[in-house]
Amino acid sequence: MNGRIIKIIADDYGLSPTVDGAIRMLMGCEAIDGTSCMTLFPEWMAQANLLRQQASRSKTQIGLHLTLTDFRPASVWGDHEPMPKLRRFLISNLFSTLRRDKIEAELDAQLQLFIEGIGKLPDFIDGHQHVHFTPIVRRWLETRKDRLRHDNRLPWLRGAPAIALASGTRTKTKVAVVRMLANGFDRQMTAAGYVVRGPLVGFYDWGKPSKFSDVLHLIENVPPHGAVLMCHPGWVDETLIRRDRMVTARPYEFELLMRRM
Template identity: 45%
Template structure:
């Protein structure tokens, strides 16, 4: 019996080229699904394109609280229509009111539901913001009396030392207690999170994915960021050409061979 693994692409809706690449990989059966950023003006068009995939791929919400445009008016969170850099969320909370965070998240979730006619299959976060205390509180409140979505859980810090171990440890510190407390609140958790590598070294993506295919447990999830570079992406995000590298490997016959060699298939649902 083949092992089924979950490969989730972040950032659907970030730019047309990113959305194009993700839709292509879903059609090829190389992704379980994708999490959507709903805060951009192109979201309506992106939603029309992905809506027919409901039931054939997992469609989630990629909560966005940093470095991009906001849906809500200026507040302790939003300045001149922009969300703050991630560092502004570091303790202490630096004057950002939880209510303003919750309002932005309500707007992003509302836009997802309004355009797709459904709630997300799962929820995760751009730059892992779903691990933040204010977001944990929002999730518990917002879904207190509703069906709870699946959440992306924390990574396991590798035993070896190095840049990736440090990067993983930072994410794990942000996520401390998340899996346990959110599961106690009734949320299903996808864990462990894999797919962490130094995206400034695109050549590390393929070995990272190969290792995950052979070692990732069935309850785990591998995050990735495939895409095609276009002018919109260049204006919005520093993670650019590495997205082309990720796309090329995920679409390749070589990756198909990696799956076959490990007796693995890409699951088409997060549940």
């Protein structure tokens, strides 16, 4: 899209109204190639309608950002029980103590909300905090192919990251952890019939927003063909502050992405 050999995808559409507004503006300027959506918040349907209108005026792809941590679920998860923190979720995955039926019901609910809001199946699928790499979500992707297929095509998936494309010891360590989580994912999902795009790039220290410029510099000067750049642009509102710790970096990312146009 737009002659780019790397896809620029804005994560977290649906997280807050101002994040959503910033992403739609980037879509309108063709500064990004797509956005991945969190469908489990109360504002989803209203924000999905605005996204659908914006997408109809561009070629931007709309994906599903599977979410299994931190927030209240879309399904009947429990008696007002929020989903676990990432650490607990990963440990439960490691020891296979997660209830498969519970997780799959949640993923099914998020997919159904996406379809109801956007009016079609997702163009691609990825995961909040990279949960799509976990074994339980891989199994869901394998068993939901008939549900996800449209015109004999499946949504593409965001693949594993490359440590070599990260800068700084702290960031490389984080990428190495995600890389371990994603071990075998690209091969397994390709064998299942999905197109897997990657490597995934865009990791940096969010506590130092200016480091995002280093990420953009890397992909502009050494663009890895087929890579997917995850980014988190947005404006700040009370909803964002209440829901997420990544706040100050979002306006900075937005401004840098706009300047590239």
